[in-house]
Amino acid sequence: MGGQSKTKACACKNISEQEKYNRIAEVIEEYRDKEGSLIQILHLAQGIYGCLPHELQQFIAERLEIPLSKVSGVVSFYSFFTTEPRGENIIRVCLGTACYVRGGKQIVDKLQEILGIEVGGTSKDRKFSLEVMRCIGACGLAPAMTINDKVYKQVNPDKLRSILDQY
């Protein structure tokens, strides 16, 4: 389990900057003329690079021959895009209806307090990034959250510290 659940935010830490850009360039070529391609490309690029820093947005804008301000407009509109490198581990708290009414919000609050960050932010030591998401299908065991690929069910806010300590 260990190795699996430790999937890093940046899926390809072991490949070089150049390789990442090459892969992103391939993605751009594949999607460039398709409907809604910008969002798709940004998604995949974030998957490859881990985040969408200014330079990468510029690279994508240039390749697509569209203004940077359009790319940054999309990146800054959707909360699932991030411009800063994310933490080693991504915490996602479910705020679907069931989780919300059964304490999802308190979990978010508590995590913000422990990590000293806002939703969308990354802890100083770059260990954790905090995100929220819609229903992950664990409604029966709400409230739920995930860290990387591991799902935690019926989370007790008081147990959060010890869960984080495992990482």
Add this chain to the structure above:
Amino acid sequence: MVNITINNRKIAAREGETIMEAARRNNIYIPSLCWLDGVHSVGSCRICIVEVEGARTLQASCIVPVQDGMVIRTNTEKVRKARKLLYELILSDHPRECLSCARNQSCELQKLGEMINAEGDRFVGERSKTAIDDSSPSIIRDMSKCVLCRRCVTVCNEIQGIGVLNVQNRGFDTVIGPAPGLALDTVNCTYCGQCTTICPVGALQEKDSTEAVWNALFDKRKRVIVQTAPAVRAALGEEFGYEPGTLVTGKMVTALRELGFDDVFDTNFAADLTIIEEGSELLERLTAALSGKQAVLPMITSCSPGWIKYVEHTWPDELDHLSSCKSPHMMLGALTKSYYAQKLGIDPKDIFVVSVMPCTAKKFEITRPELANDGLPNVDAVLTTRELGRMIKEAGIDFESLEDSRFDSPMGASTGAADIFGTTGGVMEAALRTVYELVTGRELPFEDLHVKPIQGLGRIKTAELSIEDPLPEYSHFGGTILRIAVTSGLTGARELMEEVAAGSSPYHFIEVMGCPGGCISGGGQPRPVDDAIREKRLEAIYSEDEGKVLRKSHENPDIRKLYEEFLGSPLGHKSHELLHTHYVKRGIYNQLID
């Protein structure tokens, strides 16, 4: 034909038009804010709401198309309440600094408030977006005043094809601008200022130069010299309530004297000079090409600094196509601090040159280090037409009652060819009037000297001119067909540049002006502007041309004198030093360079 009813009036609407359009055509005025006729309708402000029978909610009339049998009411209790509410919500996030705002009394938000009889402040809330971007020498962005109408987004992306301005972030944090954190001077903004002409409020403005000019005027040691571009005289009147298309040349000159300028020169003089220099350059390039030598063609005009900045950013490898001529007002500035300073016997350091221009990009142009001679900038300050209007009002001058007067010598006389520099197609026509006659000894073979196919507001206009029976010294031109193209606005420019870069451009000579319609609707001209107003200013420019005795640049006697007394010959040593320049390669994003 679609039959609709608005406020109990039966109206025959056009298929596909919006409720707003049908109403306006029938003189029913629905208040609006973001909508800009023919340019922009995205329905973002919802001020234009109306009641449509059978619809559950109020409809934004600027985006909803008419349908047969539609019954519309524009002034019901529900509409009025909702409209006021929307307006007050906009105000709740607006600084309301009207008394110190440059748009005071020309602000569409103010006018709207007056029209809908808005009441006080029911909502006082947190204010968003306060940062002022004054990074550029041309344009100030004050996003605290932005009402998010997005007109500037449409103009910058669709009309100019640049895309510096787009919607960033969302919700309360929404702001219009370059990518977050970037200032205007770190991106490829051309400083064309088209966005400043359509912004309904004080969020996008030219950078103020009136203070600098007042200071110079009050400085006893300075000789302050002013010049005015051809397009200013065809639009300045609008600042004083004249109908668009009213020429106010004589009153403008008088007003400038009353403001205290020591000499009032005409940029038109330098426009004639530009034709001599640029025409000679074209002939030199064509001669080289015809005799099988290396020559970069097409040659492209260089008098529009917004266009120049665009090429430098976007086509840095094609700069050799640009004519090396400085823009006319820079030429006049350079001559003022050399030729005229010599005549006066004063130190050029004590001269302050002010250019009144229809343009915001010229404010940037004068800061270019390559446009200086002997360490002095050719021009010291640029005022837009709007700023000159403000100064005249500030000085308490009653513009309407002014007598006409004339420009000063020796750089005040001009021909009709110079007048038409102010409009798209004009530089080309002026150049052809001179070049054709130089080569053939005959007048340009067009009725009234107007090259009809390149006139008007069309995006890309082309023409061919065949050269038969040239004078002996130009015999190599015999049988040549001169191909020309004219465009205004930067989307047309992009199209032509794509061909140039691909090496497939069929043209010898191309005129580009950065603003749609040319300088008559430059970024510094009076607001509002639409195609009808452009047409009127254009007609004014042509009538100024037709009213002149001399209509070809090479016939200007003061230009001849300038060459005899000072410059020597066109493209000569002095010309090169004072009247010509070079260009700079800039990346698409300024911030990537160096």
